[in-house]
Amino acid sequence: MSTVRPLWRGRALALLGIVLVAFSLRSAVASLSPVIDHIARDFPMSPVVIGLIGAAPPVCFALFGIITPLFERRFGLERVAVVAIGLMSAGLLLRGLAVDSTSLLAATAVVFAGVGSGNVLLPPLVKKYFADRLGVMMTVYSTTMAISTFLPPLVAVPIADSLGWRVSLGVWGAFAAMALVPWVTMLLTGRTRTEPEPEPEPVDRPLVRESTAQDAVAVSTGPISTASANPRIFGRLWRLPLAWALAIVFAASSSMAYASFAWMPTMLVDIGGVTPATAGFLLSAFALVGLPCSMLVPILVVRFQATRPLFFFAVGAGLVGLAGLLFFPRIALALWVMIFGLTAIMFPLSLVLLSIRARTAESAVALSGFVQSIGYGVAALFPLVLGLLHETTGGWQVPLMVLAGGLIVACPAGWIAGRRQTIEDEWEQRHGRW
CATH class of the missing domain: 1.20.1250.20 (MFS general substrate transporter like domains)
Structure with a gap:
C-alpha cells in the first residue's frame, strides 16, 4: 500500500510539467478559429482549407493514439513527452509565421501531431508520478484542460486587434515551450524514477x-x-x-x-x-x-x-x-x-x-x-x-x-x-x- 505524499514533495517538476502540458493540449485547438477573419486579410482562406484545419485534431488523435504507445515502449514516457511538447511548441510558433493557407495547414498538422501524442501520454504520466493522488491529479488535469479550452477564444481576438494575429497565435507556442523546461530538467537530472506503484488490481476484476x-x-x-x-x-x-x-x-x-x-x-x-x-x-x-x-x-x-x-x-x-x-x-x-x-x-x-x-x-x-x-x-x-x-x-x-x-x-x-x-x-x- 503506497504512502500518500503532498503533491509537490519530490515531484514539483512533474506537477508543473503536467499542468503546462494539459494547458497546451486544448489551447492549441481553441486558439485558431477566432482569428480566421484576421488571417484572411493577409491571404485567402477557403472554406475547404478551414475545414481541413478543423479536421486535423481528430485525425491526429486517431493516428498518434496508435503510434505513440509504440514509441513510448521503446524510448520511455518522458523522452516521448519531450518530443510531443517540442512538436506542439514548434507548430504553434510556425502557425504565427505562416505566409499562406498551405503553410498554415502544415503548421497545424505539426501542432496536432504533438497534441495527439500528448493526449495519450498525459494520463500515464499522471499515474506514474501521482499514483497515490490519482483522483486529485486527474481533477487538476481535467480542470486545466477545461480552462485552456475557453480561455484562448476569450483573448485571441483582442490580442489580434492590438498586436496582430501572428502574435495571437504564437503566444500559445510560448506556453507550450514552457512545458519543456520541467521535463527536460527531470531527464537531465535523473529525476524520472518514482517510488514503486501500488500493486495493480487483477485484470479480471469488473x-x-x-x-x-x-x-x-x-x-x-x-x-x-x-x-x-x-x-x-x-x-x-x-x-x-x-x-x-x-x-x-x-x-x-x-x-x-x-x-x-x-x-x-x-x-x-x-x-x-x-x-x-x-x-x-x-x-x-x-x-x-x-x-x-x-x-x-x-x-x-x-x-x-x-x-x-x-x-x-x-x-x-x-x-x-x-x-x-x-x-x-x-x-x-x-x-x-x-x-x-x-x-x-x-x-x-x-x-x-x-x-x-x-x-x-x-x-x-x-x-x-x-x-x-x-x-x-x-x-x-x-x-x-x-x-x-x-x-x-x-x-x-x-x-x-x-x-x-x-x-x-x-x-x-x-x-x-x-x-x-x-x-x-x-x-x-x-x-x-x-
Whole structure:
C-alpha cells in the first residue's frame, strides 16, 4: 500500500510539467478559429482549407493514439513527452509565421501531431508520478484542460486587434515551450524514477462493480490505457451492437465539438451580425459549458445510472440550440450558443461508458480503441463537410441542419448505450462464452 505524499514533495517538476502540458493540449485547438477573419486579410482562406484545419485534431488523435504507445515502449514516457511538447511548441510558433493557407495547414498538422501524442501520454504520466493522488491529479488535469479550452477564444481576438494575429497565435507556442523546461530538467537530472506503484488490481476484476465518484472523474479525463488492445477482443467488437452504439455516441460528441471549434466564430459573425471579438467570446462560452459537465456527468452515471437521461438531455439541448441559431440567430444569440454547448455532456458520458461497459481492463482497452478510432474518424469529416456545404450553398442553413441530423441519427445508439450490461454480457447472450 503506497504512502500518500503532498503533491509537490519530490515531484514539483512533474506537477508543473503536467499542468503546462494539459494547458497546451486544448489551447492549441481553441486558439485558431477566432482569428480566421484576421488571417484572411493577409491571404485567402477557403472554406475547404478551414475545414481541413478543423479536421486535423481528430485525425491526429486517431493516428498518434496508435503510434505513440509504440514509441513510448521503446524510448520511455518522458523522452516521448519531450518530443510531443517540442512538436506542439514548434507548430504553434510556425502557425504565427505562416505566409499562406498551405503553410498554415502544415503548421497545424505539426501542432496536432504533438497534441495527439500528448493526449495519450498525459494520463500515464499522471499515474506514474501521482499514483497515490490519482483522483486529485486527474481533477487538476481535467480542470486545466477545461480552462485552456475557453480561455484562448476569450483573448485571441483582442490580442489580434492590438498586436496582430501572428502574435495571437504564437503566444500559445510560448506556453507550450514552457512545458519543456520541467521535463527536460527531470531527464537531465535523473529525476524520472518514482517510488514503486501500488500493486495493480487483477485484470479480471469488473470495472463496473465498485466504482466511486472519484474514480469516475479520473476515468472521464483521458484514455483508459496506452496498452495494445487484445486483437481477439477487438475483432469481436465489430459484431456487437453495444460497441457500435458507444462508437456512434462518441462520434456525435466529437463531431459537435470539432465542427464548432472550426466554424462557430465565422458562422456567428455571418448569421448573428456580431464582431469577431464577440464571436470569440461566444466560442469561449460554448467551451465553458463543458467544465461543469466534465465534473458532474461521471458522478451521475456511476452513482445513479443516468446514461439515457443525460444523453437525451444533451441531444435535446443541442437541437434547441441549433434551432435557435437557424431560425432566430439575431435574438438571444449567446443563449443558443450555450444551450448548444450542453452537447458537451456526451463527451464525459462516452468516456465513463468505456470503463463501465467492460468487465476487465483488457476489454476496456480494446473497447476504447474501437470506439475512439471510429469516433474520431467520423469527427474528422464534419468540419470538412460543413465547409464544403457552406461554400456550395453560400449560407449556414444546410450545415446547421446537418449538425442537427447528426444528433438525431445518434439517438438509437444512445438508447442502446444505456443498457446496463457489458460487452461481455452481450457477447455471451448472442454467441455463447466470452
